[in-house]
Amino acid sequence: MKPVFMTYTKKDLINLAVCMFLSVLIIPTFITTEYWYTSILIPWLCLALATIGQQIVMGYTGQLALGAAGFMAAGAFAMFNLILRVPDLGFVGSLIVSGLIAAAFGILFGLPSLKVRGIYLMVATLASQFFIIWMIDKFGWFKNYDSSGIITAQDIVIMGKPFTTPLAMYFVCLAVTTVLTLLAMNMARGSTGRNWMAVRDMDIAAESMGVSLLRTKVQAFAISAFYCGVAGALFAFCYLKSLEPVAFDIKLSFKILFMCILGGLGTINGAFIGAAFILLFPVLLNAIGNNVFHGAIDATIISSIEQVIFGGLMIIFMIYEPLGMAKLWENIKITIKSKLSSSNIESLKTSKLKK
């Protein structure tokens, strides 16, 4: 398909328009309960953004990295300190700088990828997870010597206007996520993304074509950490509204890893699908449990059953659709299209016969 505007085809523009229409007009008009914004939509956007970061390093560049939450913590605490100590920077400026600080950590912890690969790299990148959390815990300066352990995040103020209602925060997250998603798509489709994928699929051949392994891998780690850092800052300021290192533990890293794999490795839309699935599925199961059994089953049992079903589904998914939900969605679309076109052909045949 020929691009109509920049790298986007007509189909992309339609998709973008639909997404924007839904997220900017439909959702704010029809969803009025705060719960949806504070507990589902905002974390969804933040985690989807972090998952894009994970996609860049794992799905596109093929480097098995585990430690997204560490970079998120770096971004979140950088944001806190920047707003506290450099108020002139403003919210957007602080967000960008905290992303860059996370990116610096990304470069540092991406360096082992030059020597080790696969599962060993995964272990090496775990260092980022533990080191960053340890550093924040160890040095009181990062928490502004707060003794309680949990710091309240500052209010979001952009151009003198406060963004404190759930809806306003949703729009902040939406704007940042939209911009960064578009940038990620541009990179993934352009020469940058081709270099990443070349390194992923066959590094020795990539090198023989003049792709520098060092630069490409480090670049992917840096960009990935930038995305995670920004996502972490938003996660802390819009969703948690507090900062504590425990919120960015290894469980969150695993969650992002699952979102990435389940959504579909090497896809940007998969990041959103995967994040939605992992966030919404427990909510859905919980709702079913409550509404079908009407409290006949103990809540603790329901939450355990939830875990069991979730784990089972994950296994089934990996066996039958290892390319993730983005691929599944693609297949469904193709099936529907071919069904439609075949019924078209049949109707054509019958109309011809009638003649």
Add this chain to the structure above:
Amino acid sequence: MAYERKFKIGKPILEVNNISLSFGGVKAITDTSFNVLEHEVRAIIGPNGAGKSSMLNCINGIYKPQQGTVSFKGQQIQNITPNVMAQMGLSRTFQNLALFKRMSVLDNILVGRKLHTKTNFLEVALQLPKVKKEEKLNRDRSEEIISFLEIEDIKDTPVGKLPYGLQKKVELGRALATDSSIILLDEPMAGMNVEEKRDMCRFILKVNDELGTTMVLIEHDMGVVMDISDRVVVLDYGKVIGDGTPDEVRSNQKVIDAYLGVEH
């Protein structure tokens, strides 16, 4: 050959001097020297395990020979890496196919344009006008190569799904996309049927003829080698046992012995 060549065979472009390579105690290549002249089609032949692929890997910087030097374009290369050689204008294909399997044919060939891509990731992310301009140039060149290799109908297919013969073609295309002055082909016709081989020969000669690209190829099919190459170097047990035009090599007693076996 009776016809007039557009690009006359010139001075040596690549010189391999006294290369020795061993893996642990096993000697793969021993004190081997030969050269490749500009614009020629040069074949490296030899029985299995003669060290042909190792030779290419030494030239390209994947293996580091213990001894010997490689000179390219009149310059002795210190610290050879695949990247350095690519930047100097040397491209290659691999024996066991080293394509980017999950990427489409077009994208594979576009990766070959890497060295003609000067924009950085930030400019790509922001899709600045110069990125679009450069991307268009690269795409146009890749499309040219695709139509040259007659693979237009598969250009959007992921390479991993293609049959072997076509993958070999794509790999040649990727090497061509670099616009290198020399291309090393590691068994470009292995596992192909007669027709595919004939096609591949046609492409190799056409590239050499129209673009003047120097071709170095490793091949097992003696008929093919003798037909298309200007000069042949024969390796056996990591040593050069014959070097010259196809006719010279064919009548070389050592080569005949190595290929047909000799009574002791």
